[in-house]
Structures are given as C-alpha cells and as structure tokens.
Amino acid sequence: MEDYKFLFKVVLIGNSGVGKTCLVRRFTQGVFPKGQGATIGVDFMIKTLEVENSAGQREAVKLQIWDTAGQERFRSITQSYYRSAHALILVYDLSCQPTFDALNDWIREIQEYANPKVLKILVGNKTDRDDREIPVRVGEEFAKAHDMYFLETSSKQGENVEKLFYEIAAELIEQARQKGGLSRNHHNSSVTNLGMKNNISSFQSNCCSGGVGTNNNSSN
C-alpha cells in the first residue's frame, strides 16, 4: 500500500562547496560524509517523514530531494529541476563571503526558472566553523528582503538539519491544505503529482488488504 499521503519535491541550490550534499546526506542517512566530491549534474534522494498536522494528527510525507550541482557548467540542467519544485533550499556557506555574494545571481535564476509560488528557504550552512564571515543578521535580512525563510545549519554537527526539512514539510502541507481543501484529494492535485496522476485508486483498494502492506514506514 501507499506509505505516504503527500509527496513534495525539494530542490537544493547554491554555489559549489557550500554543503548541499552534506545537508541531504545528514538528513537522509544521518551521516556527515567524509571526502564528499562535488555533485555531478543532479542527485536524487527520497525520505519519508511523519509530520504532525495542525489538527494534531501525524501524517506521512514523502520528500523527493533533488540535490543539484553548484558548478557553473551544470547550470543548464539544474535549472530545469527548479521548475517543478515545491520548495527551493538556497544554501550559502557562512564562512565564505563569495558564496553569500553569489546569492543575488541565484535569486535571479529562481525568478527566471522557478514557479513564482515556490517555497524558498535561505540556509547559512557550517555554523560549526569558527571563521564565520556572514553574521546571522545579514543572512536574515537578505532572506527577509527576498521573501524567504531563514535558517542556519551545520551538516557536520547536524544542527538544524532535521528542523529544516521538517519545517519545509509542515509548511508545504499547510499550503497544500489551504489550496487543495481536504488532504484526501491531494493526490490528484498538481502539488503532489507523483509521476502518475491517478494513484488515488490504490488508496481506496487498500482497505480490504490491511494485513499485508505495511504503512507509514519512515523508520531508517
């Protein structure tokens, strides 16, 4: 049976070396990878989580996480992934001024390629480092100016990593609920488009086979 109720696409962008891949690894696998090479093209990860909704119920959310290469040469292919994203995580390295300076270019890219209603989160990564160059305030202000959520993280120590993705999931559920009405219908809406549109039937046929499928399997 289906093991989630919502499916969201989350895309990470930002200069090469800011720690996008490490963030995703930390979140999906709980590790800080050593000797992480630069991403080639686009990487894909999936993670199912349970989020408590506003009514206090726990709901399974599947996140499709697309981790894009920050290197300039892959820009053409990575751009094509923005378009269908529900959330865009724009990452900079708070110990590296140039990655912050590049944000304006990224904002321009987002404006050009992403859905205008996409949820945008600015992330200053590497809080564990003691050579910070971008004060929290500066990051916050930039986020505010560009209508983004803001969070500082450390994929090395795990700080705020879970929070980042859980809040995204919660926010997207909230948005979806407001937009699409009842969550049940969600699988037909574009927000949770899962490759095939009509998978609602699978939900309905579940009821008589309860004992066989497992549900809500988000354990790692």
Add this chain to the structure above:
Amino acid sequence: MLSCCAKLSCCQAGCFKPRYKRLVDNIFPANPEEGLVKSNMEKLTFYSLSSPEKLDRIGEYLYQKATHDINRRRYKLVEIAMEAMDLLLMACHAQTLNLFVESFLKMIQKLLEDANPSLQIMATNSFVKFANIEEDAPSYHRRYDFFISKFSSMCHGSNDNVEIRNNIRMAGIKGLQGVIRKTVSDDLVENIWERQHMEKIVPSLLFNMQSGNAREEEVNEEDNEPKTPPVLAESVLRELVSRASFSHINDVLKPLLTHLDHHQLWIPHEFAIHTFQIVMLSIQPQYSYRVVETLMSHLDTTASAKTKTYIAVVLSAIISIAAGESVGPSALDIINNLLTLLRDSVRRDSGSSKNPTIGQYQENLINALGQFANHHPDYQKIEIMMFIMNKVPTFSKKDEVDQVLQIILLKSLLKVSVQYRTVSFEKAFPASFLQPLLKMAKVTESKVRIIVMEILQALIDRHKNQQTLSVVTIKKYHSLSLEPPSRSDIIFANKQVGNLMNALINSMLLDDQVITLESAYTTAALMISEMGCIETLQEFMVFIFHLQNKALSLEDLTVRHKCNLHRIAISLATFISRCLGIFTDYCEQLIDKRRQNAPFLLPPLTEDSSPTLHSMNLEIPDELLLDRPFIVSVLQKSGIRSERLQMESLFPSDRRPSLIDGISTRDGNLSDTYPDIDSIKSSPDVSRKALNLQELNMLELNFEGMKRILTAPLESVKLEEVNKEKREQMAKSLKEQDFDELMKFNESSHDHIQNKLNELFNSLAMDRPYLNNDNTLNPKNQKPIYEKNFPELFFF
C-alpha cells in the same frame, strides 16, 4: 479430501485470501535465492489471461509486496516481483494492459527511488521493456516527469566504482530512450518536447557524449548494441533529433547550445562539430537549414569574440550538409544571414584596434559561406554571387566601415567564384554582375582591386592556368592548357574584352606595386588563353598598344611604373603571339633588341627603384617599342580584322580614373600615339584637348555598326560645338564639385544608361530623354551625342 486441503492452505495464508493473491504468493520461493517459481508463474499468467479484469489487482498486490520487501531490504524478493511483473506485461494483451501498467510504473518508480544501484538498473530494464510495447490506447493522464528527472540524474551517475557508474549511466540513457519512444509519436501523451524535459534530456545525453570518445569505441562494436555511455548517448541523440518535427527543432537545439556554452565545448571545437554533424545528419533533411539558422543566431548572441570564432568554424563544418537541401529562397536566406553577421562584425569592431580574433572570426564566416555555396549547383552559385555583389557597398572614401566591408564581401565573393566551374562566359558574367564588379576594379584601395582580379581570374580560368600565368615573363609557359574558344566565347570576348581590359589598365595605372600589376597581368593573360583567337586578336592588341601608350604618355607615372607597364605589354604581346602562332618572329626580334639596348624594358617586374632606373630619362626609341603599323600589316596580310587597331585613338576612355566616363566627352587622345606632344595628366583631367574632326571621324568609324542601326545623320560640325559647350560645363563641374559627389552622380547614371542602352540595342529605337545628365544638348543632337558618349563597348 481436496476441500479439506484447500481449506487448510487457505487458513494458513490467512483466511479468505482471494485466489489471485494466493497465486501471486506462490510465485515466491521459500528460499529467495532459488528465484521465481516458474510453474506457479505460468499459473499466474494463465489466470491473468483468463481473468484480465483481475490484472490491476494483481499488479497492485505485487507492488505492495515489493514495497514491503524493499523496506526490509529483501532485494532478491523485489527482483522476483519485478520479474513477475515483466512477464505479465509481456503476456497481457494490449487491450488489458492499461489496467496493469499503473502498478507496473509505480513499482518501477519505487525501485528507482531506492538508493540501491542494482534496483535502479533493474527498474530501468523493466521500463525499457515497457517502453517497447505498443499500447493500443495510450493513457493520456500518465506522466513521465519523475522518470525523466530520475533518468537524467542517473545519466550523471558519479559512483566511485567505474563499473557501477557506467551501468547507472547506461541505465539512465536507456531510460530516457524509453521515455522518448513512449511519448514522441503522440503529442497527447506527455509532450516530450516541452522545455522542462528537453532541458534535462539533451544535456544528459551530451554530458555522456563528451565524457568519452564515441568514435573510437564504435570501432570495436560488433553487434549493434552500444556498449558504453558515450556511444549509447550518441545514438539516442540521433534518434531524438530524427524524430523532431519542424516546430520541435528549436526545443532540442536550444538546450544543446546552452550546454555547449556552459561546458565550454566550443573551444576546442571538435566536440561541437561532432555534435552538430550528428544533428545535421539525423534531422529530417528538409529542416537542416533551420539548424544552420539557429547556429547563426546563436553566433549573433554570443559575446566572446574568441567563442564566436570557434562557432563560426563549426558553422562552416556543417553548413554544406544543409546546402544540399536548401534551395532558392532559403539558400539566399542563409547567405543573407551570413552577410549580416559579417556586416555586424565589421560595424561593431571597426572602431576598436585590429583584433586578430575578429579577423579570424570573419575569415571563418567567409569560409562558411564558401562551404555553403560550394554545395549548390553552379546556376545557384551565380545567383549567390549576384546576391553578394548587390550587398557590396559602393565605394566611398569617407566610410571606413564600408571599405572594410567591401573587402570582406569581395572575399566572400571570391570564395564562391573559385568554386564555380565556368562553362560559358556569358553565364558566368551576367551584365548585372560584371558591371559592378568592374567598377570595383577602379577603386584606389589596391586590396580591393586585387580581390576583384582574383574573382575575375577564378571565373575566367577554365583550364587551370592561373598558377602558371601568375608570373610576368617573356619565356615560354610550360604546362599550359589551351583549347580554342567556342563561338559563344568569341561573341562574349568581342562584347566584353574592351570593358575588362579597360578595368585592367585602370588598375595597373592606379599604383605600381608589383602585386597589383601582376594580378592584372594574370587576368589579362588568362583572358588571352581562354578567348584568344583570330577573331579576337585585335581586341587584345588594342589593349596592349593602349597599355604601351599609357606607359609612354602619362608623365606623372614613375619611371619604374612605366618600365613595368612596358614589361607587361611585351610579355602579353609575346604570349598572344605564341598562343596564336602569329608575328612570333617579330616579338623575338623585339625582345632581342631590348635585351641589348634596354633590358629594363623586359620582365621581371621590379619594385626596387634602382638609382640608374630612376635617374634615367625614359626616352625609348621607336624601334624598341611594339610597332603598331607593323602589327596591323601582319594582320592585314593574314586577313585578320584590324580596323580598330588602325584607328588613331585606340581607347577613347583613357582617363584615369575613368570614373566620370558617363558624362564626359570621349575625347580619344591623339596624343596617345604621339607622346612627345601633349601628354595627359593622370588625375581626373579638366584640361583636356579639344575634340577635333578627326576624332569624330574615328568615332564614326568606331560605331559603324551601331550607326547603321541608328540611321540619323551625324551632324559633326554642330556636334563639335555642342561638345565644346559640354566640355566646358564638365570642366566647371569638375572644378566645383566634390569628387565623391561627382562619382556618385556618375555611377548611378552608369547603371541607368547601361540599362537604357540594352533596351536601345534590343529595340533599335531611340530613347530621347534618357540623357538626363546632359541638359545642354538640344533635342536635335541627342542621338549622335548619345551614340558618341555611350557606346556599349567603351562603357567602362
């Protein structure tokens, strides 16, 4: 017994389990390593075929089991479930497939989402099987975005293990191929050509192509299965491009160009050329010119001069492929675009200091143009040449940009003309082409004139003698290939040799660089080799004597220049005498005399002005000159026409530069043959000698043929007056008007008059008002004046 047994098994598996679930359960072995239970699989298949309405539930159940097993990492069982689904998919009839496909694709997506590479590969293989099935009724609600996104991601697989990496990449490419096959033929299904898809698919294919040498690997490929990511990616790109309809070409090309930009694949350009060749050879041929156009517009928007240079090379490498398919308007479109790019480049870069990269860029564009023209039939090359000719800016001293452009466009013209294989001169030189071309031979910029000469040579030289005749010499030319001119060659020669030769003389007088002189010489010699015969001999001799006269009469020429002209004259005379086997002895004797008394009147041409040469008072005794009366007598004896040679004034339009021919009097200079008396100045001359009766008679003679057509009487006395008046006005205008202005004025009237002339010759009718630039004439005298002023022969 039986019922008891059945009941028992039912209870074991959980009560009331439907039959299809039991059948599915039974295909899984107790020990996963044993693999699919074949006999039970047959039962399941049989059941599915006989109860197709159950297929969707069977699919869903298999999917659930697989999901369960994936979460528990029991990959062997997942594999069995997938295998079962494959088998069912194959066994199912098309009509019932749809019910099953949804769970099938969900299953594949599930496997693709997993981080385990072998699951991803397995899923892709199943997907490819599915993609190759033709469904009767495609489901329009089915979406492939996830697959395209995921397969594209796999195309960039970066696993540290090379084998796994390659397998993942192969799977990604095959998956994309599957999606393409599944969707491309039916626009109602997912529109594969949409930007968000093409922007993933195309770069993914290119990324794989660029990461290996596909051509090298193709060699050891025996069966037709591509074995490596680069080879496979290339074949998928071919397939994709070959399926692109007209409206989809740009959907493919845009991400392709962007990818080449981003990955800096223009410099060096091997990969870009390779890629574009693939595109050109795969695309439906009638669309190939669109590729060229797209590449050109990309060129236009590219900022870096260096990149532009390389893109232009790519353009020239592929443009010929399009040529075969583009005819008529689309061919000229492409030429026009190339010329526009050239013009833009000249406009943009003329201000900056000369940048070699830009020069190279322009050179590459010209090459592209040449390549393109090369693949058109000759009749279209003529069209193309005329088209380019039309774009060449008319000469203007003020505009530096125009001058550069002029050179560049003429170079382009040269590129085309060297590829044209002349058969008939009449066809190679339509009046509307020859006329402006010869105009270009009169500009002061020697570079321009040299290119014009090269164009003329390319079009005249049918027997590949150009190389041989590039040296001015009195020695015999070896390895010369000659063929007597045809009837139509002779007609053309008699009509145009005068114009051509006048242009050559102009060019030779304008400066005394050896290179300019040589290029004019070679052109003349080629004309002799192609058109020289008894019937045309006197035309050429007129030219040679005219040249000699110039060398004698023009005082402001340097001694060196004059010597060079004499050298050219004797060389051409010797050449034509040898070609036709006439007065050869005379030439030998003259050469001998010069060798003894004035070796400086023999080739080679020199550039250095030695003091002896300089201080010399170039008074050449008659016996060292080409002797016109003698030649005339030889011709007469042999029964060869020589009436033109006998005229006092050989070449009435002998001013230099002869840009004001259109208006001015044709005062053929008596002094030509008598250099000691009144020599002419070489600048546009306002103080010309009076026209006399003798000259008028000459003209009469000269245009005998024409006169017979135009029966009006020649009122020579009145005419003289009129001419005098006109001359005065002319002189006045020359003094007062800006040179450029005059030139423009006259050039436009040239064209006009030429047209009118043609008209006139055709209709044998008079066209009175055409003399619009000469309002001093009274109507009565118009005819003869026209006759005198605008003979076709002396037009240039």
